[in-house]
Amino acid sequence: MSVFDTLTERGFIKQVSHEQEIKELLTKEQVTFYIGFDPTADSLHVGHFVGLMVMAHMQRAGHRPIALLGGGTGMVGDPSGKDDMRKMMTVETINHNIACFKKQMQKFIDFSEGKALMVNNADWLLSLNYIQLLREVGVHFSVNRMLSAECFKQRLERGLSFFEFNYMIMQSYDFWELFQKHNCVLQLGGDDQWSNVLAGADLIRRKEGKPAFCFTFKLLTTSDGRKMGKTEKGALWLDPDKTTPYEFYQYWRNIADADVENCLALLTFLPMEEVRRLGSLQDQEINQAKTILAYEVTKLVHGEQEATAAKLASEALFGSGTNLDNVPTFNVSKKEVENLSLLDILCANKVFASKSEGRRIITQKGLYLNDNVVDNIDYKITIDIQTNENILIRRGKKTYYRMLLV
Structure with a gap:
């Protein structure tokens, strides 16, 4: 051939x-x-x-x-x-x-x-x-x-x-x-x-x-003709400082079922027999194909170590895993917690690209703190939450961060 x-x-x-x-x-x-x-x-x-x-x-x-x-x-x-x-x-x-x-x-x-x-x-x-x-x-x-x-x-x-x-x-x-x-x-x-x-x-x-x-x-588009690679933060970059390996992995893990086979064919080196087999999976089984896609593409772009870490983080949040060490993490001092709003803290740590984006997401009830919705743009972390070992931040349905108080 x-x-x-x-x-x-x-x-x-x-x-x-x-x-x-x-x-x-x-x-x-x-x-x-x-x-x-x-x-x-x-x-x-x-x-x-x-x-x-x-x-x-x-x-x-x-x-x-x-x-x-x-x-x-x-x-x-x-x-x-x-x-x-x-x-x-x-x-x-x-x-x-x-x-x-x-x-x-x-x-x-x-x-x-x-x-x-x-x-x-x-x-x-x-x-x-x-x-x-x-x-x-x-x-x-x-x-x-x-x-x-x-x-x-x-x-x-x-x-x-x-x-x-x-x-x-x-x-x-x-x-x-x-x-x-x-x-x-x-x-x-x-x-x-x-x-x-x-x-x-x-x-x-x-x-x-x-x-x-x-x-x-052909350009990378969805099955209904829309251009792929757009996220809440903008383009899906290959630079890990602009799109983290975890965010990159999650993008491919969450694509539509109809787009899986096309992305496997274009963005991995898997043999076409395997691509067609994975693309033909239905219902819950298609998630297996999405996991393979996300891992293979992330491995090509960011290396095997980062792909494995992203996979483990995803499994800890959405699957059977419990180790949160590979979830995107940032440290916040107690002084920052006392003086800054949660919005300011998340903007400083690039969870939000800007304050306007953060205000919009909070207003639309798209921000969660330990699975509790945050609907006040001036919200400050309370004393009881500060005692938690892991504070999980969720932006939207599936984008997670771990905040550690130091």
Whole structure:
């Protein structure tokens, strides 16, 4: 079975430029391919993880990945899937985000000698001569065709700046640059990138008269089409300081039954026979599949030790376990308890992202202290509760923290 067949069987493949040629190429040769990552935050999120899994499958099959970091394109911002123009980032912010991406990517891709490359498109985009770019590249782009692309079409009514209109040309230039320098003949991307990746392959064919290819993988969505990876605190990050391993584990442990098989196929390396078996479980048995999914994904992202700790914490709170040592824990001094409201304490310890979020959850009766609802935003911990060895905080239905008084 070729890697294209593997990706197809697992449900990754969405749109393909030259399917038969790509199948033959991936079967007969070692192919250099790339995926671009714009540094829009200081951590990768679970949406990026799908792309990293595609890269990992391709690398395991003997192909060479290029992880392209968007130090140049990040200065413009991709209009695909956005209602408004992205906020412009400083060079310092972009460089910081790139450093964070590099560290995280090395967990999933082997960048040792000859096996993969990591490059930054700022190295060539920032030094481009604009007139030269227009003459060498711009001449190959039809404005009419660009405007018909989905990434631009949905923005036309609300307004599309000339600034953003250049993004497709910049991304296409990236492909051409990597083709010339590294013999990169294949670009991959999420399905919202179809217009951009197709434009890049077309540019190489026009400029070089040689074949170049692309395909997209599907975005991580629920069975009813909604984007996955959103939590009460925002995105589901791969950085443990932004989304703890326990929160990460719990997200996958609590997904809808209908989404289990798809997530097992896309986000783990379990054999497809096992994926289909687990996905076919019904009623209470599907929880077994969710536990395996949560453990496997957390293990890939955070390591076996953190995955095991998260699993034990979950079992202590929701299953037969009794050891609370692995439940997310924070310490509070008696002075803080005496002087601060519970809301202030929970904000200081990042249980709530902000006071406004905390007030909203308390008002909606979504905060519990030792299984008792807290409905007063000015509530202070009472003397009798202070004598407890473990104070359990529950936010919503299934998010727990342990507070220790020191």
